[in-house]
Amino acid sequence: MANTLDPRxxxxxxxxxxxxxxxxxxxxxxxxxxxxxxxxxxxxFLTIRIPDPKGRKSIIRxxxxxxxxxxxxxxxxxxxxEAALTPDVANGIASCWLHDTxxxxxxxxxxxxxxAFKLDKASRRPVILLSGGVGLTPTVSMLKVLVxxxxxxxxxxxxxxxxxxxxxxxxxRSLVEERSNVHVHYCYRFPTDEDAKAGQFHxxxxxxxxxxxxxxxxxxxxxxxxxxxxxxxxxxxxxLSLGLEKSRIAYEFFGPASLxxxxxxxxxxxxxxNIAQPQQVGNAGIEIVLGKSNARFEWDPTSESILSFLENxxxxxxxxxxxxxxxxxxxxxxxxxxxxxxxxxxxxPAGQVLLCCTRPVTSVVLDL
Numbered sequence: 001m002a003n004t005l006d007p008r009x010x011x012x013x014x015x016x017x018x019x020x021x022x023x024x025x026x027x028x029x030x031x032x033x034x035x036x037x038x039x040x041x042x043x044x045f046l047t048i049r050i051p052d053p054k055g056r057k058s059i060i061r062x063x064x065x066x067x068x069x070x071x072x073x074x075x076x077x078x079x080x081x082e083a084a085l086t087p088d089v090a091n092g093i094a095s096c097w098l099h100d101t102x103x104x105x106x107x108x109x110x111x112x113x114x115x116a117f118k119l120d121k122a123s124r125r126p127v128i129l130l131s132g133g134v135g136l137t138p139t140v141s142m143l144k145v146l147v148x149x150x151x152x153x154x155x156x157x158x159x160x161x162x163x164x165x166x167x168x169x170x171x172x173r174s175l176v177e178e179r180s181n182v183h184v185h186y187c188y189r190f191p192t193d194e195d196a197k198a199g200q201f202h203x204x205x206x207x208x209x210x211x212x213x214x215x216x217x218x219x220x221x222x223x224x225x226x227x228x229x230x231x232x233x234x235x236x237x238x239x240l241s242l243g244l245e246k247s248r249i250a251y252e253f254f255g256p257a258s259l260x261x262x263x264x265x266x267x268x269x270x271x272x273x274n275i276a277q278p279q280q281v282g283n284a285g286i287e288i289v290l291g292k293s294n295a296r297f298e299w300d301p302t303s304e305s306i307l308s309f310l311e312n313x314x315x316x317x318x319x320x321x322x323x324x325x326x327x328x329x330x331x332x333x334x335x336x337x338x339x340x341x342x343x344x345x346x347x348x349p350a351g352q353v354l355l356c357c358t359r360p361v362t363s364v365v366l367d368l
Contacts (some may be wrong), residue, residue: 001053002278003147003189006314007357008111008112008345009047009049009110009111010031010032010036010110010111011029011031011032011033011034011036011108011109011110011221012028012029012031012032012036012107012108012109012110013029013077013105013106013107014027014028014029014103014104014106014107015028015029015030015074015085015240016028016270016356017102017103017104020078020167020168020242021066021164021165021167021261023080023081023083023165024080024134024165024167024266024367025078025079025081025098025099026028026066026076026077026078026342027076027077027078027079027098028067028074028075028076028103029046029074029075029076029077029110030073030074030141030274034073034124035038036368037072037073037074037075038112038113039069039113040065040069040075040111040113041069041118041119041247042065042068042069042118042119042138042142042144042145043060043064043115043116043117043118043119043141043142044062044065044113044117044118044138045064045065045113045114045115046060046062046064046065046110046111046112046113047060047061047062047110047111047114047269047345048060048061048063048077048108048110048111049108049109049110050093050094050097050098051097052093055103056171057343059093059094059213060345061094061322061347062114062115063077063078064077064078064081064137064138064226065113065137065138065141065146066136066137066140066142066168067140067141068141068144068145068148069145070144070145071281075110077137077298078132078167078168078188079095079098079099079134080095080134080193081095081096081098081099081100082095082096083096083289085291092357093209094218102196103345104283107283108273109347114342115250115252116304116341116342117138117224117250117252118121119142119145119146119224120222121145121149121150123152123222123293124152124281125152125219125220125221125222125248126152126153126154126155126217126219126221126222127142127146127153127154127221127222127223127224128154128155128157128216128221128222128223128224128225129142129154129155129156129157129158129224130157130158130207130223130224130225130226130227131159131225131226131227132156132158132159132160132228132229132231132232132235132296133159133160133161133165133228133231134167134282135225135226135227135231135252136158136167136168136225136226136229136366138224138226138252139156139158139224139226140168140172141224142170142224143156143172143175143182144175145320146182147175147178147179147182149306151179152160152178152181153181153182153183153217154181154182154183155184155185155215155217156182156183156184156185157185157186157187157190157212157215158174158184158186158187158209159186159187159188159206159207159231160186160187160188160189161187161188161189161199162188162189162190162191162192163191163192163194163195163198163201164192166186166188166200169200169287170182174336175325183189183215185202185203185211185215185248185324186200186201186202186203187201187202187204187205187206187211187239188200188201188203188204189204189205189206191204191263193355195204197271198222200259206234207234207244208233208238211239211240212238212239212242213242213317217305220248221244221248222248222249223239223244223248223249223250224250224332225249225250225251225252226252227252227303228266232251236249236251238325238329241267243358244274248277258306262294270307271335277320278316281324285298285300285363286299286362286363287299287363288306288309288310288360288363288364288366289333289363289364289365289366290315290365290366290368291334291366291367291368292367292368295315297309297310297313299360299363302311302361304341304358305341305355305356305357305359306338306353306355306358306359306360306364306366307308307329307356311345312353315368317329317331317355317368324356327344327345328345329355329356330348330353330354331352331353331355331366331367331368332351332352332353333351333353333364333365333366333367334354334364334366334367335364336361336362336363336364336367337362337364338353338358338359338360338361338364339358339361340354340357340358341358341359341361342357351368
């Protein structure tokens with residue numbers, strides 16, 4: 001896996017490999033060339049090239065940085081080993097390669113930090129850091145920044161199966177002890193007798209509305225959450241039911257955005273029988289037109305990307321990363337101009353567009 005394949009991927013050595021729980025391990029990565037380290041913001045991720053076991057093109061995976069941005073010259077990623085649950089399902093190629101093959105001294109190739117899931121350091125609102133399973137990786141990084149660089153009240157709420165799978169517990173404990181207005185709550189789904197004797201958790205089963213009501217402040221707080229899709233969906237619904245505005249909820253997960261609001265009615269497409277090349281009529285007149293179905297939508301300028309805009313209207317194009325890395329969301333661009341909010345990992349050929357990281361500059365027609 002030579003670095004000459006893509007100069008944007010730089011060699012980093014695994015300086016430390018630390019077991020964090022029965023299923024989760026941390027990898028500390030330092031650049032072979034010190035100049036290759038780039039600063040990042042709490043919540044962002046790294047893109048790593050993983051060798052394909054079948055010898056084909058290398059695999060791309062994203063892993064959130066769990067270390068603090070002020071820890072210069074090193075990135076820490078904290079990865080869950082995704083073992084197959086049934087014989088007919090394959091193990092997670094990337095996570096198992098990291099856990100089973102990569103050792104201290106191994107050189108891996110990574111691209112710069114990316115991602116829009118970032119802590120708003122300018123805000124002064126109280127913060128809820130809400131995570132499930134290995135989704136605590138960005139919230140731990142955010143917690144470090146909040147504790148060391150602000151006086152904002154913080155609630156760190158984490159759900160996992162039990163003590164054996166609970167990662168970074170001692171790290172969080174030491175951070176919580178640094179300030180009196182930083183609080184923690186752990187919910188174990190399957191606690192053991194040993195967990196109970198050690199006082200490892202505060203509630204059991206699932207995080208409920210009553211749990212959140214008892215914990216959360218009455219102030220105008222903001223939430224950063226990350227976890228598996230079922231957890232995210234449940235927490236999103238609970239937060240909305242508590243009256244929290246959508247604009248106060250930031251999240252990171254690799255699933256369709258519509259999953260977080262299943263009860264919300266989706267906008268029906270305004271189907272036109274006669275498709276024409278769309279023209280720009282001021283910012284408010286920009287349209288997204290689907291060439292294969294003749295469906296036309298007026299662009300909502302509050303949308304993060306064309307992908308999220310379409311998802312909110314009941315259309316779910318293929319995608320994987322939401323960050324211009326994997327190329328899964330590429331579509332034909334019949335006409336119109338777009339701008340990229342995030343630089344794609346690979347050059348996008350003329351006549352194509354990555355939906356996940358673009359916004360329209362003029363009305364566009366997609367080959368979709």
